[in-house]
Amino acid sequence: MSTEENNEKVYDFRAMEAKWAPYWEETKIFEPTGNAPKGRRYVLDMFPYPSGDLHMGHAEAFAIGDMNARYFKQSGYDVLHPIGWDSFGLPAENAAIKNDTHPKEWTYKNIETQAQSFKRYGIAADWSRRLHTSDLEYYKWTQWLFEQFYKKGLAYRKDSPVNWCPKDQTVLANEQVVNGACERCGTTVTKKSLNQWYFKITDYAQQLLDDMEQLEGSWPERVLLMQRNWIGRSEGAEVRFEITATDTQDARSFTVFTTRPDTLFGATFIVVAADAALAAEIVTEEQAQALADYREEIKALSDIDRQSSDREKSGVFTGRYAINPLTGKQIPVWASDYVLSDYGTGAIMAVPAHDQRDMDFAKKFDLPIVQVLDVEGAEDPIETGIAAAGDGTLINSGELTGLPKAEAMKKAIEMVEAAGTGEGKVIYRLRDWLLSRQRFWGTPIPVIHCEDCGEVLVPEEQLPVLLPDNLRGEQLAPKGQSPLAAADDWAIVPCPNCGKQARRDSDTMDTFVDSSWYFLRYVSPNYTEGPFDPEAMKEWGAVDMYVGGVEHAILHLLYARFFTKVVRDLGLIQHDEPFKALMNQGQVLNGGKAMSKSLGNGVNLGEQLDEYGVDAIRTTMIFAGPPEDDVDWADVSPAGAQKFLARAWRVAQDITSEPGADATAGDLEMQKLVARTVHEVKQLLDNGKFNVVVAKTMELVNATRKAIDSGAGANDPAVRQAAETIAILLSLYAPYTAEDMWHTLGYDQPVLAAGFPEADAALLVDDTVTAIVQVKGKVKARLEVAKDISDADLEAAARSNADVQRALGDAEIRKVIVRAPKLVNFVI
Secondary structure (H helix, E strand, C coil): CCHHHHCCCCCCHHHHHHHHHHHHHHHCCCCCCCCCCCCEEEEEECCCCCCCCCCHHHHHHHHHHHHHHHHHHHCCCEEECEEEECCCCHHHHHHHHHHCCCHHHHHHHHHHHHHHHHHHCCCCCEEEEEEECCCHHHHHHHHHHHHHHHHCCCEEEEEEEEEEECCCCEEECHHHEECCEECCCCCECEEEEEEEEEECHHHHHHHHHHHHHHHECCECHHHHHHHHHHHCEEEEEEEEEEECCCCCCCCEEEEEEECCHHHHHHCCEEEEECCCHHHHHHCCHHHHHHHHHHHHHCCCCCHHHHCCCCCCCCEEEEEEEEECCCCCCEEEEEEECCCCCCCCCCEEEECHHHCHHHHHHHHHHCCCCCCCEECCCCCCHHHHCCCCCCCCEECCCHHHCCCEHHHHHHHHHHHHHHHCCEEEEEEECCCCEECEECCCCCCECCEEEECCCEEEECCHHHCCCCCCCCCCHHHHCCCCCCHHHHCHHHHEEECCCCCCEEEECCCEECHHHHCCCHHHHCCCCCCCCCCCCHHHHHHHCCECEEEEEHHHCCHHHHHHHHHHHHHHHCCCCCCCCCECCEEEECCEEECCEECCCCCCCCCCHHHHHHHHCHHHHHHHHHHCCCCCCCEEHHHCCHHHHHHHHHHHHHHHHHCCCCCCCCHHHCCHHHHHHHHHHHHHHHHHHHCCCHHHHHHHHHHHHHHHHHHHHHCCCCCCHHHHHHHHHHHHHHCCCCHHHHHHHHHHCCCCCCHHHCCCCCCCHHHHCCCEEEEEEEECCEEEEEEEEECCCCHHHHHHHHHHCHHHHHHHCCCCCCEEEEECCCEEEEEC
């Protein structure tokens, strides 16, 4: 019977959790020390929203982030790993309406529930820096930053068609509309014209693109690609078209942006976004009702729906004509939904022979098609109805005829610039950030509207503009405007400039504003003279490792990058990017599908922790696969993880040598195994292959168990070294088990203070090599031999091998080729 089987001690994860959680809080082991001989590392998990208790997704994401923080800590860095909550948002407001309460009651109750769960989960977080974006100490500085943006010309208001959720009675960003419906409640989204606040993120479009070079290799490539595509840089020309006069309407001009000015000779009609102001301005009296009906018809369509190539084209003739600046011909101006009002100028020149959407539209409404590109391999688009897209050589294009694309582009731009009808231009798909929300539970916009003075910023000494405490329940229900607009005792105030009666802005900020700078606040969350302490920012700087889901690739990450650049330009920080490295985690599924109440496949995290223990759940999450892969809970085994941890824990119980025993006096093979494991694990950790780290720990546990039971024994110093190494490796993802092992092994300090072991380079060099033995050119044996073995000794070892002897039999050996230490070849 093995020592392990005979051991009466029982692995009790409940007792360990009860014992060590208070110990960590008492020792403050997770707080930065201020002593950083190797430097500092700032590790951050995307902070949670307090929508209830923690779920399986939190369990995965925070196990991964914590493993990064613990590895840096073990490696000798001073580590900042803070925690907080993204605590403004619509769910709290809806809960308050339902329960006749104030949103903060639901919010802070849930925060406390999650905080206790996080502490139970053993996250190595610095709780002294805890923050909530709904705390007035935080949103005061969100408002202050808004004012700096406003002064810099980066915050402005404009009238524009916006996505409107009739149920939630609020504006939605384009990214919050999924398949034409509100992502929050599933209601079909419509369009509504409102005066809204925007951040001018487009001013930073090129910087956002250029600075991605700093992130290459440290951010997932797919995230960078998604951001590049979202920003969508397009080079081309802005061309002015003249609209001819009618009996009742004067001539006027408008511009279109095109990436293919070389195809101007093929532009046979103009399409204006049906919901653009231009369409309503130019439409003739005879066509006005048709346009109004059409605009009403397309209200519910999302931008994605409108641009879908599968939808049948639709539109309305405006009754007006424009002059093609290169051909001089009149071409009709149509209004359609497949052109978006906020991309470019909201109008396009249609070249149906070479753009399939334009081709489909031309076919639908019997509009002219002129081929101006000879594209190799493409059939005649006029005959086939299939646009000949591509570069090609220009035809039917006046002075451009015969030129390849690049030359024709340059020449066409020169022609419109010479004629005063256009210019070369770069535009972006990226649109300015709509930040107004007609809801209560968010950061109030610090602006006062005065009839005489216009928009007036709330003086900085009067910040924060506080949310009223006396609104609750039905008073917060959607009524087409922000609940704050009806709170006259809050909204009506004197103008800071002239003293006359004025009104506060009643909208609140998109919660993405709150999460676009929280990582800056963490360096000094109690600082009162600004959003953060400049000296603390110099110490910590940008986040070294940011961990979160790829679903935030565009919105949160792009907005955070924008905020960082503006704050840099305000002279408050020196770095260009908020997050030096990014690690995405996958989803936690069950049976191949996302967990949901409707599918009945949800898994309760609390119940899993109660049954298997925190360490088993964390180990299961890490071991399931690389961080970026999905975890299917139906395919993993927390029970198996628990057994592994119990086996590892029992190793520490059996060690009999004293702490500090000289490992070099112990078993050499065990020393080599420990060195090799440490060396390989460090490489794996540096490359984010956390699941393989668990596998390597399992191998070391098995080898150590074998050494105790039938090898060097429990008193061998090298076996102790192996047990200590197991505890340190487990501290990265199974903290309770690791802490208990470490103290069982005789140490008084936390295991996280042990320091990551260094592999002895001498032990990594193998003294043996594998020699190949061939008979008639075929491999018959492999021998482990000394590196310095002689030819004679290698031949003798080969001859004595039983497999080689069988292969040789009674045959005459004509020749023996020996290349010590790697080869013996018998020629028979």
